[in-house]
Amino acid sequence: xxxxxxxCNKLTRExxxxxxxxxxxxxxxxMGLPESTITVLIREVPPEDVGVGGILLSDRD
Amino acid sequence: xxxxxxxCNKLTRExxxxxxxxxxxxxxxxMGLPESTITVLIREVPPEDVGVGGILLSDRD
Amino acid sequence: xxxxxxxCNKLTRExxxxxxxxxxxxxxxxMGLPESTITVLIREVPPEDVGVGGILLSDRD
Amino acid sequence: xxxxxxxCNKLTRExxxxxxxxxxxxxxxxMGLPESTITVLIREVPPEDVGVGGILLSDRD
Amino acid sequence: xxxxxxxCNKLTRExxxxxxxxxxxxxxxxMGLPESTITVLIREVPPEDVGVGGILLSDRD
Amino acid sequence: xxxxxxxCNKLTRExxxxxxxxxxxxxxxxMGLPESTITVLIREVPPEDVGVGGILLSDRD
Numbered sequence: 001x002x003x004x005x006x007x008c009n010k011l012t013r014e015x016x017x018x019x020x021x022x023x024x025x026x027x028x029x030x031m032g033l034p035e036s037t038i039t040v041l042i043r044e045v046p047p048e049d050v051g052v053g054g055i056l057l058s059d060r061d
Numbered sequence: 062x063x064x065x066x067x068x069c070n071k072l073t074r075e076x077x078x079x080x081x082x083x084x085x086x087x088x089x090x091x092m093g094l095p096e097s098t099i100t101v102l103i104r105e106v107p108p109e110d111v112g113v114g115g116i117l118l119s120d121r122d
Numbered sequence: 123x124x125x126x127x128x129x130c131n132k133l134t135r136e137x138x139x140x141x142x143x144x145x146x147x148x149x150x151x152x153m154g155l156p157e158s159t160i161t162v163l164i165r166e167v168p169p170e171d172v173g174v175g176g177i178l179l180s181d182r183d
Numbered sequence: 184x185x186x187x188x189x190x191c192n193k194l195t196r197e198x199x200x201x202x203x204x205x206x207x208x209x210x211x212x213x214m215g216l217p218e219s220t221i222t223v224l225i226r227e228v229p230p231e232d233v234g235v236g237g238i239l240l241s242d243r244d
Numbered sequence: 245x246x247x248x249x250x251x252c253n254k255l256t257r258e259x260x261x262x263x264x265x266x267x268x269x270x271x272x273x274x275m276g277l278p279e280s281t282i283t284v285l286i287r288e289v290p291p292e293d294v295g296v297g298g299i300l301l302s303d304r305d
Numbered sequence: 306x307x308x309x310x311x312x313c314n315k316l317t318r319e320x321x322x323x324x325x326x327x328x329x330x331x332x333x334x335x336m337g338l339p340e341s342t343i344t345v346l347i348r349e350v351p352p353e354d355v356g357v358g359g360i361l362l363s364d365r366d
Binding site: 007043045048049050051052053054055056058059 | 196199200203204206207208211218219220221222223224225226227
Binding site: 085 | 233241
């Protein structure tokens with residue numbers, strides 16, 4: 001049942017595969033729950049949709 | 062004021078229309094609140110952005 | 123894999139049971155997915171943590 | 184560390200810039216935290232993915 | 245319909261009132277939508293439930 | 306800027322510390338970003354607020 005939502009920059013398919021695999025392993029181990037119960041949702045957020053310290057990431061690049 | 066966020070696979074416009082209508086009806090009835098107070102937000106998540114049990118849905122198909 | 127997050131007012135255990143049952147049924151039917159794949163997360167939000175139209179719900183009551 | 188997630192209609196880059204700047208200023212001031220600690224995430228939701236009162240926004244227009 | 249979710253440290257009722265009022269004003273103005281359409285949800289997150297840079301906030305204090 | 310939101314069962318302080326540390330390490334490594342940019346938010350969800358397959362977790366125990 002654990003649900004892990006990741007908001008991040010753009011990632012390749014290969015990176016997503018690795019991220020989901022390893023995040024699930026770590027969570028399963030720490031929580032003491034089978035990996036099959038864990039859902040990971042990735043949301044790639046474009047730099048113009050993220051503000052840090054009041055400034056869009058797309059204005060920093 | 063209730064807000065219902067749905068992360069799911071790709072749906073047709075017709076399916077979204079039905080989902081929003083019925084989810085709102087059920088929620089209104091159970092919560093005892095007017096339908097007009099309920100907001101539903103759908104997020105279609107591509108299979109390469111979902112991991113279940115450590116494996117991307119796009120790698121299962 | 124569908125994940126449904128519900129932010130709402132306080133509900134009794136019985137109401138939560140009914141809400142989860144019926145929301146899952148509707149979603150399963152509309153999405154064409156088995157009920158077992160659907161996760162529902164409820165978050166009861168106190169009226170002092172919700173603003174509608176700029177006013178806290180706790181200031182309306 | 185505060186994280187502010189905004190689900191809204193489509194906005195121009197200029198509007199996003201202004202929204203992030205002002206939301207961060209207000210939050211920093213009210214919370215008593217430096218602006219640099221605040222992250223804002225915008226999600227533009229298409230009108231066919233939003234239901235209010237059981238009806239898709241795209242069916243109201 | 246815009247929904248604004250704020251995850252932050254503990255706030256007094258008075259601070260929440262001010263935050264909701266001002267965030268709604270700014271959003272309404274920038275988005276060009278009536279204040280009545282905007283919902284704000286606050287979630288106070290205890291310092292032991294937040295990690296920044298891999299360290300719990302409660303371990304920094 | 307990556308934000309990772311974890312909805313899970315109740316965890317001890319020690320488990321949270323480990324979870325945040327390791328999730329941040331893995332994410333930093335896969336995303337190629339410094340650990341200092343990553344925020345993790347944990348939400349412990351009581352079993353009566355989670356439904357899997359239409360049944361509350363609290364009704365399964």
